[in-house]
Amino acid sequence: MMSKASFFFLNISFVLLLQYLSVLCVSQNFDFFYFVQEWPGSYCDTQKSCCYPTTGKPESDFGIHGLWPNYNDGSYPSNCDSSNPFKQTEIADLTSSLHKDWPTLACPSGNGIKFWSHEWEKHGTCSESVLQQHDYFEASLTLKKRSNLLQALNSAGIEANGGSYSLSSVREAIKEGIGYAPFIECNEDSSGNSQLYQVYLCVDASASNFIECPVFPRGNCSTQIQIPSF
Template sequence: MKSISSLASLLIICALSVSTYPCFAENGIGFFYIVLQWPGSYCNTKQGCCYPKNGKPANDFSIGGLWPFYFNGTFPTYCNPHSSFNLSKISDLTKIMQQNWPSLACPRSDSKSLWSREWQKYGTCSESLLNQHQYFEAALNLKEKIHLLKILN
């Protein structure tokens, strides 16, 4: 039971059609995982949580990540160490990201280090499909389309 509570993220496979996105066949991305977490479960773990400096996030699932998965069965990470996170590229998304993709880790932060880590670890592996802005926007759009809290209610 402890492992279930420590794995508070829910994985939802968002399969994307190769015919809709023909470049998927070229670079091998089969689909993306959108990882959603319930803040209450995260905060209930041993490490606890600290709400972001800008306040408590929305009372909903929050984004934990958007992870590419290749057709060949591999789950890539850290694909381009030369592609740095640049906050100015997502400046129009930061307000909504603070509500929907907050860092709950302690000490409190403004979530920028979380977003940077997610870009470096997973976003760079989808760069042939999605630039930095498109990567974060895609995660926000998927969360909105799925609306997991409504489904569970």
Template sequence: MGKTGSSLLAKLVLILSFAVVALGSNTVTNLKAFYLVQQWLGSYCNQAGTKCCYPEWGKPSPDFTIDGLWPYSGDGNFAYNCGDDNYDVGRIKFMQDELRKSWPSFTCPQIGRKFWVHEWNKHGTCTKSVLGEIPYFEAALNLKKQANIYQALAKAGITPGNKFYSLKDIKRALARSIGFHPWVRCNHNAQGHSQIWQVTFCADKSGKHLIECPYIPSGRNDCASHIQLPPYY
């Protein structure tokens, strides 16, 4: 091979090397836990400037519903967007009724299955070495049953409405009922009141059993000392 050919080959190898690094930069190389994020859609929908729509199959019963299942790696990062995937939504049709109940979206116009596709493409593709397309959704649904936030709060007398509750009481109620400490995030309604929005519990590397979260991102203590659990949308 001549010098020109050798030079072109070297450049090609270098380009491919960079491509491999780029594609692999977000993969989970040291999976440590899964973070199951649940949200109260009442708090999402009552923010200033936010419009929500009920799903075409009707308004779900009040509940904390799945926002996502995030893989967390030992280097302190949440992997995401780990490459394109040929997502076949038809493969999870058999669990569609349960997904509609436990993993709905109130976005307008209603995006339905696109929400599940988005979550798989953003987070699920990073778990393919541990959970495939179907096990990923099954894991999220099973973990939600283990972390029944709405039920845990109701047992402690914390119910939707305009009343303010102590953030400490909310965390204590969740920890006592579910057995693990939650990561609670808040947002603000149109009146500027702090309200519970997301609650996260963690699972082990298999995605089957709840564990204590190994890491809580800094700068996420965005709740006031007393917060609301607003009416469901």
């Protein structure tokens, strides 16, 4: 029969093991980030349409979708720490910048909190070993400024005016402007035309520097894509 002391020791060991596994899960490693930006004209120019945020129509510029930890094999972690929910107070000083550079276009109209909360809880909590909540959003805003996708496209004569461009020319323009090849994700307008929807850039695991992507998602664009106005 097990003594009280042995039983107590066994219980303590079990609790410590659970704590270790919990920390291990929260601090799991990842290899790089996808930094994803979306073109609002393509988000809105679909059968689903869009709703402008309660703060008003966003600028005619790419908006942040998210900063997503990924593995080199193409898989990714998600929802890593339910004990660390989104807290608006932690990003109070960033709110005006987030309204500008990370706006929500989902319906019904919102103030962005639901969008940012989803991104933090699904993706951001998987980067806690590198970025706490304020760091996560601040790093994303910094990467947005550094990439300046619209300038890269405009410098190559590619404008968001409803025109059609080759997929290769769009990729090359962004690579020329930023120094690294992007992945382009497309969606379809109400007439079934392929249009530039999101641009993926890869960032190192410290969320500091753009890098060549170890792996791309599966492509879904036509060879010619449109960029609708917004």
